[in-house]
Amino acid sequence: xxxxxxMIIRAENITKRFGGMVAVNNVxxxxxxxxxxxxxxxxxxxxxxxxxxxxxxxFPEEGKVYYKDLDITDYSPESRVDLGIMRTFQxxxxxxxxxVIDNMRLAYYRANNKANLRNTFFSRIDxxxxxxxxxxxxxxxxxKMADRLTGNLSLGxxxxxxxxxxxxxxxxxxxxxEPFAGLSDGEINECLDVLRQQVGKKTILIxxxxxxxxxxxxxxxxxxxxxxxxxxxxxxxxxxxxxxxQEYWKTAQDDCY
Amino acid sequence: xxxxxxSETGIIITFALLYLLKGILPTAFLTEVVIFSIYAxxxxxxxxxxxxxxxxxxxxxxxxxxxxxxxxxxxxxxSLVAIFVSVLFSLVLNMLVGSFMVRLNSSYFTLCxxxxxxxxxxxxxxxxxxxxxxDNGLLLISRMDPTPIIDLTTTKGIYLFAxxxxxxxxxxxxxxxxKSVFGATCLCVKDNEMKLRFLGYKTFNxxxxxxxxxxxxxxxxxxxYTVYFCMVNANIANVNTASEAVAISMLGGxxxxxGPLVGSFLFIGLKDIASxxxxxxxxxxxxxxxxxxxxxxxxxxxxxxxxxxxxxxKRTLAKPALTKEGGL
Numbered sequence: 001x002x003x004x005x006x007m008i009i010r011a012e013n014i015t016k017r018f019g020g021m022v023a024v025n026n027v028x029x030x031x032x033x034x035x036x037x038x039x040x041x042x043x044x045x046x047x048x049x050x051x052x053x054x055x056x057x058x059f060p061e062e063g064k065v066y067y068k069d070l071d072i073t074d075y076s077p078e079s080r081v082d083l084g085i086m087r088t089f090q091x092x093x094x095x096x097x098x099x100v101i102d103n104m105r106l107a108y109y110r111a112n113n114k115a116n117l118r119n120t121f122f123s124r125i126d127x128x129x130x131x132x133x134x135x136x137x138x139x140x141x142x143x144k145m146a147d148r149l150t151g152n153l154s155l156g157x158x159x160x161x162x163x164x165x166x167x168x169x170x171x172x173x174x175x176x177x178e179p180f181a182g183l184s185d186g187e188i189n190e191c192l193d194v195l196r197q198q199v200g201k202k203t204i205l206i207x208x209x210x211x212x213x214x215x216x217x218x219x220x221x222x223x224x225x226x227x228x229x230x231x232x233x234x235x236x237x238x239x240x241x242x243x244x245x246q247e248y249w250k251t252a253q254d255d256c257y
Numbered sequence: 258x259x260x261x262x263x264s265e266t267g268i269i270i271t272f273a274l275l276y277l278l279k280g281i282l283p284t285a286f287l288t289e290v291v292i293f294s295i296y297a298x299x300x301x302x303x304x305x306x307x308x309x310x311x312x313x314x315x316x317x318x319x320x321x322x323x324x325x326x327x328x329x330x331x332x333x334x335x336s337l338v339a340i341f342v343s344v345l346f347s348l349v350l351n352m353l354v355g356s357f358m359v360r361l362n363s364s365y366f367t368l369c370x371x372x373x374x375x376x377x378x379x380x381x382x383x384x385x386x387x388x389x390x391x392d393n394g395l396l397l398i399s400r401m402d403p404t405p406i407i408d409l410t411t412t413k414g415i416y417l418f419a420x421x422x423x424x425x426x427x428x429x430x431x432x433x434x435x436k437s438v439f440g441a442t443c444l445c446v447k448d449n450e451m452k453l454r455f456l457g458y459k460t461f462n463x464x465x466x467x468x469x470x471x472x473x474x475x476x477x478x479x480x481x482y483t484v485y486f487c488m489v490n491a492n493i494a495n496v497n498t499a500s501e502a503v504a505i506s507m508l509g510g511x512x513x514x515x516g517p518l519v520g521s522f523l524f525i526g527l528k529d530i531a532s533x534x535x536x537x538x539x540x541x542x543x544x545x546x547x548x549x550x551x552x553x554x555x556x557x558x559x560x561x562x563x564x565x566x567x568x569x570x571k572r573t574l575a576k577p578a579l580t581k582e583g584g585l
Contacts, residue, residue: 055455077454078454078458081457086455089451089452089455093451093455094452095448095449095452095453096449097447098441098444098448105441106438106441106445107456109438110456110457111457115438117462117463120437120439120442121437121439121466124436124437125436125437125438125440125441126436128438169456
């Protein structure tokens, strides 16, 4: 198993229970370097739980999570960040009382410095300057709102900012939790454009319950139904496979297209 | 205008004005205002920047007060050394207490601090009565020698010293809140602690340091109180006074730089004036607090800053030339 160094993140036989309910049942899923994958399923299928196990919110009862060949099952979210695993949240998660640029600076600062108390105490935030931050703001079209308070941004802008905050840290793996929830079609397209720029540069996993929006973006897809990963593999083939047709399309036909 | 208030010159001018008030207002009143504003500063920082409301501030005030008191009573005669020792003493205690307290969230933090305050009061009043003399307290008037440079045994000397301390505290907090990365992370703890963790910051450490800084500031205020009153008794840790610091922080504007100063000024002023006419002068503070809170929950300075911000926005809208400004 360990010989497979191509896999950058690998979850094996993950099981997570809440009380008597099995939220995630023996799920195995892996991502290759610079692959873009999606995890789909109806609400309550366990995809967010599985996602949270990858990011360190939850610890699984059974199974292991590997980063390259390192067993990170018990790692805290903070130490996963050190390895280069960055996530975003379902509800756009930014710091509303800071300026847009300061949000970016905090993300950048952590990624490039040892953010212990002494360092953070003696560094001035306005001196956290980098071409990378500017470039990132430019790429994501945030330059003109850099000095605005994040709390005054729209949901779509915040979502883009959150993705920008993740990208500026230059992560190895980027995990996006329902990045399109609550966005208008225009905003979704903006987000998609932003993500397309990262194709081939980053390993990305997107959790969504609608595949239609990201079908042509992702290379690999995992389908979850009631805690079980019923299929995983190349996008077209997986979506057209017998089992997915029967179990996923049937349960979620209206949701998906 | 806003930038002016936020910069260093803002602090200097504000305090220079305050110092000039000495000619109009009694020194005793101003001394109390200055010391109380240092005390409120820590509380205001915790509420406004970290979202941690503590109803146990008198305990941390008492740490400093007794640090200085015990030093002067049992060990030395120099008030300056006493203040220095008591700041160190409360620093160490707060590091210890903080590592327990900041594990708690929101209302549990508030209430456990209050519980801790009750325990501290009991310690100083009953358990350690042999050394602290409980309600009678430590009388230090004969134990304090005149100090060189600034004589802390005179009313003018202690006012000047408290005043200089306040300026130092303000400069420190200005750096902390507006400039340092740490200050920004503090604000993020209040905003969205989860996200901060997933950016890789250790939020426990951030809260711990903020707690230590804020409550050591309260300790400094306590030491100044001891030296100013030439005595300290258990009443300083009385939990009944716990709401004062919180009320002042909210009145002035929690988390703002000048909020604690404005709050203390109003609070002590109301106390001194209104208590001559009605016995329950706290009623007035309560009413004032409700009115200020209903006007936008930002306190006096917070509302003022918001208003200035709007003015500035209007002006920049009229003239689209944007100035780039760093910092928070």
